[in-house]
Amino acid sequence: MTDRVKEIVDGIAGKLVQYRRDFHKHPESGWTEFRTTSIIASKLKELGYEIKLGKDVICKESMMGVPSEQDLELHMKRAVEQGADPELVQMMKGGLTGVVGELKCGEGPVMALRFDIDSNDISEVQDESHFPYREGFVSINQNAMHACGHDGHASIGLGVAEVLTKLKDQIKGTVRIIFQPGEEGVRGAGPMVDAGVVDGVDFILGGHIGFRATKTGQFICSTDKFLATTKFDVTFTGVPAHAGGAPEAGKNALLAAAAAALNLHAIPRHGEGASRITVGVLNAGQGRNVIPPNALIKVETRGETSEIDDFMFESAKNVIDGAAKMYGVKYDLKLMGKTKSGESDAEMMEIVKKIAESMDFFDKNEIIDKTNMGGSEDYSHMMTAVQKSGGKGTFVMFGSELTAGHHDYHFNFDESCLAPGVELYVRSVLNILS
């Protein structure tokens, strides 16, 4: 059996790289993955999967951090220009991106595989030292870049979908492949869970390229301490004034935002575990000689436990309120994303560990039982939902040399991890649904 799986996977290795580079060149950030979703959905249909998209996979009421109507329409137009199927895109109107494909193989448990597909709001570096640039698949979309490897995840997902159809006879149960939008900003998992995407799931498997596994050949079998996180935007509104003639007549929103940014970062560390705070974006002001009447900050807090994240978020609200008070400006705080902490199951860990050990690609000395996430992944939202109904889950990491840290505009990973990634998912399905 081993040989046949490896043979099939090896047969699509080239295709995996093509998929990945195509996704990399056309990155789409959360709720705008119209082209990515369209391509995946078409392929899944072609392969015989039963597919669901639009409101069947996304609960509109649970969506946070959705771009404006106008922006969404521009993205729908762009996606079609870049090869998306106009009919499918229309089904995603409102930003309801993402797709779920199901392969029913008789009686048996339901196993979900989850792949995230969105990109980051980053402008990719454009120079010869950067592999994607040199090879001609650097991002062509403005302020969008696959700087976290989700292009690889989507590619692996498509590979798994294809390989499984060829091994259908060895599977007893249902495979549900979830292509999730909006992982960045932890916005996608919640609305998918609320739309019922993990209902009835007995086992769930997800993974990430790189992160805590930064050597090719490394493999991490489970992940704990997903950081709970809260994402929010704050707009400050002051009063403009002539900066030379009557500065005292203004209410300075830029300084309120700057004071907020500094003091947010000064929220105390937490004695019970890891915490994070980042003001990732600050945009303020109109012109050089106008007291700035407007400012926007994009913020996220994180905590090793949901309690710590709550402490950070509550403290942050005080800082923002105080900063606005200081400068006599108004503010509006809008929640943009939220996810919980999470822990993998030991049982699932043991299964994938044995599979990894059986594969030549992975270095036996670099197969690690468990790591701490030390970051947030809204996969924890799905896994926690599955665990609540009695199911099991784990989250793995595929080792890969990286050219720069995740979310850096020089980020790139080693494509040699794609095929083994497919193989590991496939073997896990065969093992669990046997």
Added chain:
Amino acid sequence: MTDRVKEIVDGIAGKLVQYRRDFHKHPESGWTEFRTTSIIASKLKELGYEIKLGKDVICKESMMGVPSEQDLELHMKRAVEQGADPELVQMMKGGLTGVVGELKCGEGPVMALRFDIDSNDISEVQDESHFPYREGFVSINQNAMHACGHDGHASIGLGVAEVLTKLKDQIKGTVRIIFQPGEEGVRGAGPMVDAGVVDGVDFILGGHIGFRATKTGQFICSTDKFLATTKFDVTFTGVPAHAGGAPEAGKNALLAAAAAALNLHAIPRHGEGASRITVGVLNAGQGRNVIPPNALIKVETRGETSEIDDFMFESAKNVIDGAAKMYGVKYDLKLMGKTKSGESDAEMMEIVKKIAESMDFFDKNEIIDKTNMGGSEDYSHMMTAVQKSGGKGTFVMFGSELTAGHHDYHFNFDESCLAPGVELYVRSVLNILS
């Protein structure tokens, strides 16, 4: 004589409002006044003025704060779409906007009149409470608005040009009408002076709607204490990192900029006179969950004397250097504009005072000898140059009720000051060149 001047001016009162509203609807900020210049230049030619534009009025080497080539081209295209003469626009390539028209009326001194024509980088308010919106002449250009009355100045300038041609026989000498670009950011006067625009000028007259004269009927005959000012941009460059996984790997440019902004505003007040500091714009960051590797601030300092402005600028450089050091980021400081302090001449003040007193429009109790600018105006650059060669100058203010302070997006002025404005300039020319 009085009657004839008034009669002619009254005859064009409606046209003045039309000009003003057309300029208001098509605001163009510094170095992008392609349409405004084109319309004025065409009109001047039509009226028989000898005109100069492009490199004849702007010294390219002295230009600061010029938009990128790409932006300039977009603006040239836009200007033509909005009615500019493509040939004239081509002469302004590189942002060499502004135009000078000369009317030679025989032997005699040279008198310059200066009108500034650029708009602000502000998004005009779009609601029924705002007169320009209600009357359909609100700005249609993105992030551009006439929020300082230069649309009125340009309109008055055109009116003066027309009226003078009808009174040519009463003039002995040369009238040079200067339509200056880029007053906001005090970028325009320097390059015009360096191009020789005020060479040979014996008298110079300029003015402003509103500012220190905020009642219709008020008139201020001269202005002192123009604030010297320095404009500069700073870009901070750090290192991006995953905000959850490895925040310590980043170098945070946003926090460096925020710390700079706060501490710049904390530069001490100066015991010798007024000072100003404004960080008008701060843009930083890539995405919410990325340690921000980039930041831009747009700053200006001002001082009642050039020494005070220098103190502010030198102190600012220390703050910026320290902020960069704090966060281990690099920075680049670029000078974007600079102008000097200035004082009007008492003689010129007396002349315009008598003229104002002779006009019915102005309230006798509201004719004021002198005010402090309490702001910057690069007219001081031109006036100082004229004074250095033995000429005289003054800067007047035409009273007008305002709906909001200058540079506020609700700004509007009372159009009834336009015709009296024209009359005052015309009578000054007739008086001085008689």
Added chain:
Amino acid sequence: MTDRVKEIVDGIAGKLVQYRRDFHKHPESGWTEFRTTSIIASKLKELGYEIKLGKDVICKESMMGVPSEQDLELHMKRAVEQGADPELVQMMKGGLTGVVGELKCGEGPVMALRFDIDSNDISEVQDESHFPYREGFVSINQNAMHACGHDGHASIGLGVAEVLTKLKDQIKGTVRIIFQPGEEGVRGAGPMVDAGVVDGVDFILGGHIGFRATKTGQFICSTDKFLATTKFDVTFTGVPAHAGGAPEAGKNALLAAAAAALNLHAIPRHGEGASRITVGVLNAGQGRNVIPPNALIKVETRGETSEIDDFMFESAKNVIDGAAKMYGVKYDLKLMGKTKSGESDAEMMEIVKKIAESMDFFDKNEIIDKTNMGGSEDYSHMMTAVQKSGGKGTFVMFGSELTAGHHDYHFNFDESCLAPGVELYVRSVLNILS
């Protein structure tokens, strides 16, 4: 007549230096001038002045910024140890320092002369380069130093008192010599005015060594634009916590105070005139490894007009409220001093100008009509009160080379200005009460 005055003054020149050095060596800050007051009061009585002190010259209810009972008692004890009369000190219990002496010379108007006598809260520099150290009269009192020349003012006042008794026959009216405590912190004039010290005064004259007159031989005849000012203390109270084990359990008062300090200095400059803000003292924290639960800041705002000072103070209150909010700490704001803006009278200016011109000591080219205070002096409080009842006043400055700016711990002035100071006051009295 001229000769006799000069002769008498010259006769006490050595004594003036002795007085000054004695006061300098025993500096006493606001409301603790027990020794200084005692010495002056004794001398006045000796000279035959009718004296008032304690509650007759200080309205207890109007006192601000009074040290604690305990501190006052320590100071009373110290004063006695340093030579004060215990009985007189007892009359000043509660910090009611300062003394008024009256010399009645028959019918005529009342002329007040005002001398301030308090020192600063500064530790004087102790090295050979410093004249008072070298000459052995450096401060022996902890954290107290005459760094503003009030030791000289007190010495001049005593000299004037002595000289006038010898010229009594030439005076028609009443001379009231006011020795005011607590000018630093602008705390003394208000309670004196409220106690009736300037009631019935027709003319008031006060002055300062140095300040805007920093050349020996210079003389400034009047002062305008006394900065209105407000002094206040803020204590922040948070919650302590172990900085290693549970930093999140603390509420950080130190950071609230630091944020307040920075953002207070960022209150906008005022377009209508000069403003000031200073956080002069910040003391916070308990131990290095404890989240700081306590902080104190000492703040002052100033404005060219009382309106500007009010703007500063109101803005400051917002900043403080916001800073406390940011860090979840409580605060208490206590008013410590307040004085108004003020303007000298032209008539008085003319009188002292003529006197100065008649004196050899002053350089004719350096006698200046008028200066802007550009600082605060609660003399303005007294002068404004006199003007309100129809009286006249001016505030003069005696030129003196300084070794460092006022309030610097290297400050020293040129003692050669003391005798001419006495002469000018005496001649002014002779001129006005003639």
Added chain:
Amino acid sequence: MTDRVKEIVDGIAGKLVQYRRDFHKHPESGWTEFRTTSIIASKLKELGYEIKLGKDVICKESMMGVPSEQDLELHMKRAVEQGADPELVQMMKGGLTGVVGELKCGEGPVMALRFDIDSNDISEVQDESHFPYREGFVSINQNAMHACGHDGHASIGLGVAEVLTKLKDQIKGTVRIIFQPGEEGVRGAGPMVDAGVVDGVDFILGGHIGFRATKTGQFICSTDKFLATTKFDVTFTGVPAHAGGAPEAGKNALLAAAAAALNLHAIPRHGEGASRITVGVLNAGQGRNVIPPNALIKVETRGETSEIDDFMFESAKNVIDGAAKMYGVKYDLKLMGKTKSGESDAEMMEIVKKIAESMDFFDKNEIIDKTNMGGSEDYSHMMTAVQKSGGKGTFVMFGSELTAGHHDYHFNFDESCLAPGVELYVRSVLNILS
């Protein structure tokens, strides 16, 4: 045997409380424990211990954070007034406090017991709600308080010393009891190690009341992840100036310190583990109306690993350098303390665990194998030194209800943990040296 140990310990239970209250009433912070050391040393001698103190237990060159000569002398004087032996105090001149007592019981290994004896720089709360106040043993020393339980540790140490002399016949080896000064500020262990205090030690045992064990009856058998820490002071030196007259002439050290404090707290969290930063004290300024020329901050950084602490300290140095640069002030950074991370040995843990399980006092369900320190303790310095030479160690925690967190001025612990504390140490010695 069990019974005899318990019987002896119970016999001194009252004495333990007396010792503790006496130490509590006379708290002495790092390098000023003259009285505490004197009392302990006298008692040890009385009990027949061979004692060492002064330069035999403290390496002068390794001392950090030592008070000034003058302060030390005041403390020596105070200590004698409060009952210290003048001769012993003289041996500690220079702050060489702390004492080591050795009990040699024939051949066998050397076992060290370590007790820290210093207090915190905190002013103890003085009201009826506070037990030590109510019972009359509240601190009588200014700005000193036992707010971390070291009074209890010293008391337990004395108890252990006494009990062991009665069980000498059951011991085979040497017991070395180390009474360490300056644990707060992690200043004491280093100089003791450098003086050879743990040379030849085979086993080391230390412990803490409370901390992670906040229920009476609880017991923690070993501690990991001592936070590495660095303590340092920074003084900023600027230039004073008159805050009203010439604020621009000053260089503001207070604002430099405030900017440093805020931005130090904004140093990023570390992805590899816990970090801490605290500016525990900030003192700046001279007087309200003087631009502050001086500032002092007391800072500490911590890290779960020494690498993380190094990252924090290096980042902190940049922030301080940048803050000084911003305000044009000079600064001086002085290292005041430094200790490493550390881990207990599993073997030692097992031994104390069995002993704890054998004692009635401890709740079987509350005996915990291991905790993370989540704080710093320079015991890690001693333990690491012992481990380097092949020895073993552990650090235990004695459960106690607390009235407030450690370092809070309301802190108090439950004295019922004292006798069981003595018993546990004694039994450990009997077990290991048997």
